[in-house]
Amino acid sequence: MKILGLVGSVRKLGNSEILTKEALMGAEAEGAQVEILRLTDYEVRPCRGCAACLFQEGGCVIEDDANKIFAAMGASDGIILGVPCYILEATAIVKQLIDRGFAPMQQNTVRGKVGGVIVPYATRGWTQNAFQQTNTWLLSLGIEVIDQLLIHVQGISEAPLFPRDIERARTLGVRVAQAIKTGDHTYQGEAGICPICHDRNLRVLQDMETVECPVCAVRGRLQMEGKRITVVFSDEAVKRHRWSVENLQRHFTYHLKPSKTFFLKTKGERKEMGAKYKGYLGQ
Amino acid sequence: MRYQVTFRYYPGDPLQEIREADLRAIADQWGLYIAFTEVRGDVTEGREATLDKDLEAITQSVITIEGDEESSLRGGLRDIILRYRSPRTCYALWGSNPEGQAIALEIIEEQDGWW
Numbered sequence: 001m002k003i004l005g006l007v008g009s010v011r012k013l014g015n016s017e018i019l020t021k022e023a024l025m026g027a028e029a030e031g032a033q034v035e036i037l038r039l040t041d042y043e044v045r046p047c048r049g050c051a052a053c054l055f056q057e058g059g060c061v062i063e064d065d066a067n068k069i070f071a072a073m074g075a076s077d078g079i080i081l082g083v084p085c086y087i088l089e090a091t092a093i094v095k096q097l098i099d100r101g102f103a104p105m106q107q108n109t110v111r112g113k114v115g116g117v118i119v120p121y122a123t124r125g126w127t128q129n130a131f132q133q134t135n136t137w138l139l140s141l142g143i144e145v146i147d148q149l150l151i152h153v154q155g156i157s158e159a160p161l162f163p164r165d166i167e168r169a170r171t172l173g174v175r176v177a178q179a180i181k182t183g184d185h186t187y188q189g190e191a192g193i194c195p196i197c198h199d200r201n202l203r204v205l206q207d208m209e210t211v212e213c214p215v216c217a218v219r220g221r222l223q224m225e226g227k228r229i230t231v232v233f234s235d236e237a238v239k240r241h242r243w244s245v246e247n248l249q250r251h252f253t254y255h256l257k258p259s260k261t262f263f264l265k266t267k268g269e270r271k272e273m274g275a276k277y278k279g280y281l282g283q
Numbered sequence: 284m285r286y287q288v289t290f291r292y293y294p295g296d297p298l299q300e301i302r303e304a305d306l307r308a309i310a311d312q313w314g315l316y317i318a319f320t321e322v323r324g325d326v327t328e329g330r331e332a333t334l335d336k337d338l339e340a341i342t343q344s345v346i347t348i349e350g351d352e353e354s355s356l357r358g359g360l361r362d363i364i365l366r367y368r369s370p371r372t373c374y375a376l377w378g379s380n381p382e383g384q385a386i387a388l389e390i391i392e393e394q395d396g397w398w
Contacts, residue, residue, distance in 0.1 A: 253330070258334075261338050
């Protein structure tokens, strides 16, 4: 059983790294072989939207370290991601890897792994989107996130000052290892709203009747029970969630690949209409 | 002015089954001509190769809406989108005439722009 820790912080031995290491120690105690990568030590260039992974149905053609990171994830049974939340969201390296994940998403090279997420943050009230990026990344790759933690800690390396948080990080590592061993991938983290990603964010759609998880696209309705808001999701709506292997396959098959034909059909028109932008402002 | 709009829904796009009877009711209500065609592409073992295939040949449900009155067209398009949601892709209106497409894009944005 191999568990890979991924750290999305530039700070060496910062809180993300310490908490990830603590989780890995917990996993190791359960018999896991553990490894850690600090994502920001690797060269990960932006996706250039060339669509080669889509239209050539192969891997990403950019020759940097992103493919190495995805390969390491694919070679592991579990992933523990520790990433700080500075301003509302995860750090940029996570978004960079989300966009570079098109090839492993299509090829399902990471699908079925067990995941855990740890997000250290500094100020209460500044974390609303902290799990949106981490969930988008891991769920899009087909990783089953079974636990996630938001840990209140600020200065560099101060996490060990809070034994409860250290213990909780260790428990996350234990849970990931146990989920791999038992095959039971049931979510064990704090209960949220979305039945897929367990985050608490909802969008209110334009009909002013429907709400939707912005990450998983599961749609539901709000109901009042006394003063309490409840969100009701039908089984049908849950099954339609964005990240199911069936839905992703449909997305690539019907929403993305046919765009090549459309591109070729409209090539002449676009060339003619785009001419006035060529060279404008020297670009 | 004759408006023609083609909505191409790919598998998983409509929120409920598209039924001819429902479309007929919309057509009658708004005085439109509405046709419905199911296209079955080349599916092998549950997978369909859609790369380099004609946009018209891959699996899809095609609703064609035609009419002479702009206000009727708008009403019919709204009802279709409210029932099924709007088509999802940039090429989902392929086959529409320019007049119809301009109105359809307005209604899609109005009903489904931020959905």
